[in-house]
Amino acid sequence: MTDSTQNTGVAVRLADISFRYADMTMRFDTVFAPASITAVIGPSGSGKSTLLNLIAGFEAPQGGRVLIDDIDVTDLPPSARPVSMIFQENNLFAHLDVAANVGLGISPALRLTAADKDRIATSLSRTGLAGKERRLPRELSGGERQRVALARALVRNRPVLLLDEPFASLGPALRQEMLDLLVSVQAERKMSTLLVTHQPEDARRAAGSIVFLEAGRIVAAGDRESFFAPDGPEAFRRYAGSELQD
Amino acid sequence: MSAAIRDPRVRAGVAAIAVIVALIGGAFIGLAVEGAADFARALSAFDAYYVRVAIFTLWQAALSTLLSVAPAILVARALSRHPAFTGRGLVLRLFALPLALPAIVAALGILALLGRAGYFAGLLSWLLGGDWPGIYGLSGILVAHVFFNLPLATRLFLEALGTVPTDQWRLASQLGMGVAPSFRLIEWPVLRSALPAVAGLVFMLCVTSFTIVLTLGGGPAATTLEVAIYQALRFDFDPARAVALTFGQIVLTVASIWLLSRLGADPVRDANLGVAPPRRFVTVQATERAINIAVIVVAALFVVGPIASIIVSGLASDLAGLASQASVQRASLTSLGFGASSALIAVLLSLALVAMRRALETMRRSRRRSLLEYAADTGAGFVLVVPPIVIGAGWFILGRHVGDVFLLAPFMVVSVNAIMAMPFVVRAIRPAHDAAAERHDRLAASLGIAGWNRFRLIDWPSIRRPLLTGFAFAMALSLGDLGVIALFGSDAVKTLPFLLLERMGSYRTSDAAGLALLIAALCLGLMAVADWSGKERA
Numbered sequence: 001m002t003d004s005t006q007n008t009g010v011a012v013r014l015a016d017i018s019f020r021y022a023d024m025t026m027r028f029d030t031v032f033a034p035a036s037i038t039a040v041i042g043p044s045g046s047g048k049s050t051l052l053n054l055i056a057g058f059e060a061p062q063g064g065r066v067l068i069d070d071i072d073v074t075d076l077p078p079s080a081r082p083v084s085m086i087f088q089e090n091n092l093f094a095h096l097d098v099a100a101n102v103g104l105g106i107s108p109a110l111r112l113t114a115a116d117k118d119r120i121a122t123s124l125s126r127t128g129l130a131g132k133e134r135r136l137p138r139e140l141s142g143g144e145r146q147r148v149a150l151a152r153a154l155v156r157n158r159p160v161l162l163l164d165e166p167f168a169s170l171g172p173a174l175r176q177e178m179l180d181l182l183v184s185v186q187a188e189r190k191m192s193t194l195l196v197t198h199q200p201e202d203a204r205r206a207a208g209s210i211v212f213l214e215a216g217r218i219v220a221a222g223d224r225e226s227f228f229a230p231d232g233p234e235a236f237r238r239y240a241g242s243e244l245q246d
Numbered sequence: 247m248s249a250a251i252r253d254p255r256v257r258a259g260v261a262a263i264a265v266i267v268a269l270i271g272g273a274f275i276g277l278a279v280e281g282a283a284d285f286a287r288a289l290s291a292f293d294a295y296y297v298r299v300a301i302f303t304l305w306q307a308a309l310s311t312l313l314s315v316a317p318a319i320l321v322a323r324a325l326s327r328h329p330a331f332t333g334r335g336l337v338l339r340l341f342a343l344p345l346a347l348p349a350i351v352a353a354l355g356i357l358a359l360l361g362r363a364g365y366f367a368g369l370l371s372w373l374l375g376g377d378w379p380g381i382y383g384l385s386g387i388l389v390a391h392v393f394f395n396l397p398l399a400t401r402l403f404l405e406a407l408g409t410v411p412t413d414q415w416r417l418a419s420q421l422g423m424g425v426a427p428s429f430r431l432i433e434w435p436v437l438r439s440a441l442p443a444v445a446g447l448v449f450m451l452c453v454t455s456f457t458i459v460l461t462l463g464g465g466p467a468a469t470t471l472e473v474a475i476y477q478a479l480r481f482d483f484d485p486a487r488a489v490a491l492t493f494g495q496i497v498l499t500v501a502s503i504w505l506l507s508r509l510g511a512d513p514v515r516d517a518n519l520g521v522a523p524p525r526r527f528v529t530v531q532a533t534e535r536a537i538n539i540a541v542i543v544v545a546a547l548f549v550v551g552p553i554a555s556i557i558v559s560g561l562a563s564d565l566a567g568l569a570s571q572a573s574v575q576r577a578s579l580t581s582l583g584f585g586a587s588s589a590l591i592a593v594l595l596s597l598a599l600v601a602m603r604r605a606l607e608t609m610r611r612s613r614r615r616s617l618l619e620y621a622a623d624t625g626a627g628f629v630l631v632v633p634p635i636v637i638g639a640g641w642f643i644l645g646r647h648v649g650d651v652f653l654l655a656p657f658m659v660v661s662v663n664a665i666m667a668m669p670f671v672v673r674a675i676r677p678a679h680d681a682a683a684e685r686h687d688r689l690a691a692s693l694g695i696a697g698w699n700r701f702r703l704i705d706w707p708s709i710r711r712p713l714l715t716g717f718a719f720a721m722a723l724s725l726g727d728l729g730v731i732a733l734f735g736s737d738a739v740k741t742l743p744f745l746l747l748e749r750m751g752s753y754r755t756s757d758a759a760g761l762a763l764l765i766a767a768l769c770l771g772l773m774a775v776a777d778w779s780g781k782e783r784a
Contacts, residue, residue, distance in 0.1 A: 056420060058416050058419070058420075078420040085416070087413040088413075090411035090413035091413065093432070093435075095435045105421065108418070108421040108422050108423040108424070109424070110431070
C-alpha cells in the first residue's frame with residue numbers, strides 16, 4: 001500500500017458501541033490514536049478481547065458503528081476490513097510450513113507468484129526468521145511462532161494491527177524482545193496498533209498511549225507518561241499494584 | 247509384584263482377568279480340539295462356497311464403509327459450518343439414536359419401510375414400473391449398515407472438526423478464505439487424520455456384523471462368515487465347517503485390526519487449546535448454506551425413516567394382545583433377567599480391572615508398566631476384537647460333547663454379553679474412579695481407611711453414578727443382542743430378540759413390529775438412564 005494513510009496512520013473509532021455478552025453490557029465510545037501503539041489493559045473479563053473482536057468484525061455490536069479511517073466498516077465481514085489480528089496462540093496452521101502460513105496473508109487459497117514469494121522471504125527476514133521457511137510450526141519455539149504471525153501481518157499490510165495478548169505465554173526476556181520487534185516494525189509501517197495485555201510493564205515498554213478497561217467500559221485513557229505518573233488514573237494504579245512502585 | 251498380589255484390589259483384578267481368559271480361551275480350545283479331531287473335514291470346508299462367503303464379507307464391509315464415511319464427511323462439515331441453527335441439537339441427538347438401537351430392531355424398521363410390503367413399496371413399484379421385490383440381500387445390508395454407521399461417522403468427524411481451534415476459524419475468516427480453501431486448509435487436514443480411524447472402525451463393525459446380515463441378507467449369495475458359522479452350527483450341524491469358518495473370521499478380524507493400527511498412525515496434531523470461547527466465526531454464503539441445509543435434511547430423513555417406521559408399525563400392531571401372550575411374557579422376563587445379570591457381571595469385572603490398574607499404577611511409581619497393568623488397561627479393549635459368535639461357536643462345539651448344549655444358553659448369553667459390554671463400562675467408570683483415587687488416596691492412607699470401609703465411605707459415593715451409567719449401558723447392549731442367543735436359543739430359553747427373529751421368520755409381521763417397539767423402548771430407556779447418569783455431575 002502506498003497511499004497517504006501509511007504515513008499518517010488511520011483512526012479507529014468506536015462510535016457509541018453497545019454489546020451484550022452474558023450478563024454484561026459493554027459500551028465503547030472512543031477514538032484510538034492513529035499510527036501508534038495503544039495498550040489495552042484491564043482485569044480478566046473486562047472486555048479487552050471483545051473490544052478487539054468488535055473492531056476485527058468477529059463480533060457484531062447491538063448498537064453503534066465501527067469506523068476505520070472514517071469509513072463505516074460495521075457491516076463488513078472480517079476479511080474485508082483493513083485489519084490484521086494476532087492471537088495468543090493458534091495463529092498458525094499446524095500442517096503448513098512457515099512460508100505457507102505467511103503466504104496465506106497474501107492469498108487465502110495459497111496461489112502465490114514469484115513476487116509474492118519474494119515478499120514472504122523479505123518479511124520473514126525482517127522478523128528474524130530467515131532460513132526457516134520450510135519449518136513446520138511444531139518445530140518452532142513459542143516466540144518464533146509469534147514472529148511468523150507478525151510476518152504474515154506484514155505481508156497483509158493492513159493499516160490496523162490488533163494483538164490479543166500475543167506474548168502472554170512467553171518468558172519475560174523473550175516477551176521484551178518481541179515487544180521491541182513489534183515497536184520497530186510498527187515504527188516502519190505506522191500501523192494503528194492495539195495491544196491487549198495483562199502486564200502494565202508491556203505498556204510501559206511499547207505503548208504510546210494506554211486505555212484501561214473495567215466491566216466493559218473504558219474508565220481511563222491517556223498517554224503513557226500520564227498513566228505511570230504518581231497522579232496517574234486511580235483504577236489503573238489499583239490494578240497495577242506494587243508494580244508501579246519500582 | 248509379590249507385594250502387589252497381597253493387595254485385595256489386585257487379587258480381584260486378577261480374578262476378573264482369569265474369568266475373561268477362561269471364557270475366551272475355552273471357546274478357542276473347543277474350536278482347536280474339534281479342528282484337530284477332524285482335520286481333513288475342516289480342511290475340506292475351504293471350498294468355493296467358503297471363498298465366496300469370505301469375499302462377500304469383505305465386499306459388503308468395504309461398500310458399507312464407503313457409503314457411510316463419504317457422506318458423513320459432507321454431513322459433518324455442513325453441521326460444523328452452522329454451529330448454531332435451531333434444531334441442530336435435535337439432529338445430533340437423532341444421530342445418537344441408531345447406536346442405542348438393537349440391530350434386529352433397525353433391520354425390522356428398514357423392512358417395514360422398504361420391504362416387499364413396506365410403507366414405500368407402493369411408491370417404489372410405481373417408480374420402477376413393476377413389482378418392488380423388497381429390500382433384501384446386499385442392498386438391504388448396505389442400507390442397514392449406513393443407517394448405523396453414517397450417524398456414527400458423522401459424530402466422529404464432527405468431533406474431529408471441533409478440535410480445530412476457534413482462533414483458526416477467526417483467522418480464516420479474517421484472511422477471507424472461501425469454501426474451497428477453508429476445506430483444503432482447515433477442515434480436510436483434521437478430517438484426513440480422523441479418516442483412517444473412523445473408516446477402520448466402521449469397516450470392523452461391518453465385517454463382524456451378524457444380526458443385519460442374518461435378517462436382511464438373503465440366501466447363500468449374501469452371507470458373511472459369521473452368519474455362515476451360525477448356519478453351519480444351527481442348520482447343517484457341521485462343526486468342522488464351523489471351525490474352518492471361525493478360523494477365517496478370526497484371520498479377517500485380526501488382519502483388519504492390523505491394518506487399522508497401521509492406518510491409524512496420527513501424524514501432525516497440535517495439542518494446544520484455544521483460549522477463545524467455543525464460538526465459531528464462519529461466514530457462509532447463501533449457495534453453500536442451501537447445499538448444507540439439503541445435506542443435513544437428507545441425512546436426517548435417512549435416519550428418521552426406519553425409526554419412524556418402527557414406531558408407526560409398532561403402534562399399529564396389537565400391543566395388548568401381544569402383552570397377553572405367555573411366550574412374550576416369558577421372553578420379557580428372560581431378557582430382563584439375562585440383561586440385569588450380564589450388566590451386573592460387566593460392572594463387577596470392570597470395577598475389578600479399574601481398581602487393579604489404579605493400584606498397580608500407584609505401586610510402581612515411575613517404573614515401567616507390568617504386563618498385568620497393561621492387561622487391565624489396553625488389554626481390556628481387545629475383548630471387542632473377538633466376535634461373540636466365535637466365542638459362542640467354540641462353547642457350542644465344546645458343550646456338544648458334554649450333553650445338551652442348549653442348557654448352556656443362560657450361562658453363555660449372560661457371560662458373553664457381560665464381557666462384550668465390559669470395555670464400555672471400563673470407559674464409563676475409570677475417569678471418575680481414578681480421579682477420586684487421586685484425590686483421596688493419601689488422605690485415606692493417613693487416616694487408615696482401607697478395604698470395605700474405604701469402598702463404602704469414599705469410593706462408592708464418587709463412582710456410583712458412573713457405575714449406574716455402565717450398568718444401564720451394559721444392560722441395554724445385552725437386552726438387544728441377537729448373537730449368542732441365536733446359537734443357543736431354544737424353546738426352553740428365548741429372549742425378546744430371539745422371539746422377534748422367530749416371529750419375523752414365520753411372517754407374523756404385526757407381532758414382530760410390536761416386539762421391535764418393545765425392545766426399542768427398553769433399550770432406549772436404559773440408554774437414556776446411562777446418558778442422564780453419565781452427564782449429571784454432583
